Amino acid sequence: MKKLLSLLLVSIMALAVLAGCSTSSKLETKEPAQPAASGGGKVTIGLSVSTLNNPFFVTLKEGAEKAAKEAGVDLIVVDAKDNTAKQVSDIEDLIQKKVSVILINPTDSAAVVTAVEAANKANIPVITVDRAANGGKVVSHIASDNVKGGKMAGEQILKLIGGKGNIVELQGIAGTSAARDRGKGFHDAVDGKDxxxxxxxxxxxFDRAKGLKVMENILQGNKDIQAVFAHNDEMALGALQAIEASGKKIAVVGFDATDDAVKAVNEGKMAATVAQKPALIGETAVKIAVKVQKGEKVESSIPVDLELVTKK
Known part of the structure; x- marks a missing residue:
């Protein structure tokens, strides 16, 4: 009888140990796992472009895509189509996707502020590209020195007209830093000259069709024009169409050095264009975004070189 009781006691103790091990195992499986990084651990960068209906920004996007591929990061590109409301909505979508960094090429420097602030609240770093934002926290701004470029264009025009004559200025979208800065540089060069x-x-x-229409209207009201400075090549090419149709000889200087503009310069149709190197801007933006994502310090303003393109 005592032997039977001893065996029974040993069995009960063994069952208790097994139950304890089982409970311990279950508790271990319930411990929360570490959250995985978005995109399966891959860095994702969002790029909001003002419009892909402009060759300059298409080239900028391609430069960004090239750099993203080389860095092994994902790039989500959204096209605002020059619509400020759509751009804000696009950026909100990127925030919802929890991208690592957002690159913004503003359609309007003032209107984009709310989107920048929304990204700030979500703790997503923002980098502006080509055009600046008027508010919100921006880690870095990557662009050409548009004031310097406008001045280069103005000085070239003064040479072309021999320091004397009437000039037309075709402005970009009101409210954009590019239009404001290029205009400032241009006026710094030409204002006050006898x-x-x-x-x-x-x-x-910044639109070719609008450049054509505006230039047509200007030529109807003013026949004595010696030169045109357009804040971008699309407007310059539109102005060139109007000038050719009028039969006049007017020097046209643009900005961006798009393929169509460089071709027009080499053919002697346009006098010059300021090369802004959009592919390099896009590449630089992604490289800086990768550094920011890694927690590295970056410069608050990163300039990209300019050069004046004239007939070879």
Whole structure:
């Protein structure tokens, strides 16, 4: 009887040990796992472009895609189509996707502020590209020195017209830093010069069709024009169409050095264009975004070189 009780006691103790091990195992499986990084551990960068209906920004996007591929990161590109409301909505979508960094090429420097602030609240770093934002916290701004570029264009025009004549300025989208800065540089170069007058200064929104229409209207009201400075090549090419249709000889200087503009310069149709190197801007933006994602310090403003393109 005592032997039977001893065996029974040993069996009960063994069962208790097994139960304890089982409970311990279950508790271990319930411990929370570490959260995985978005995209399966891969860095994801968002790029909001003002419009892909402009060759300059297409080239910028391609530069960004090249750099992203080389760095082994994902790049999500969204096209605002020059619509400020759509750009804000696009950026909100990128925030919802929890991208690592957001690159923004603003359609409007003022209107984009709310989107920048939304990214700030979500603790997603923001980098502006080509055009600046008027507010919100931006880690770095990557662009050409647009003031310097505008001045280069103005000085070239003064040479072309021999320091005397009437000039037309075709402005970009009002509210963008690019339009503001290029205009400032241009006026720094030409204002106050004896014999030189800016006969007309009107917006054509960085658009070729609008550049054509605005230039047509200006030529109807003012026959005595010696040169045109357009804040980008699309407007310059539109202005060139209007000038060719009028049969006049007017020097046209653009900005961006798009393929169509460089071709027009080499053919002697356009006088010059300021090369802004959009592919390099896009590449630089992604490289800086990768550094930011890694927690590395970056410069608050990173300039990309400019050069004046004239006929070879």
């Amino acid at each position: 014999g030189v007058k800016v006969a007309a200064s009107q917006p054509a929104d």
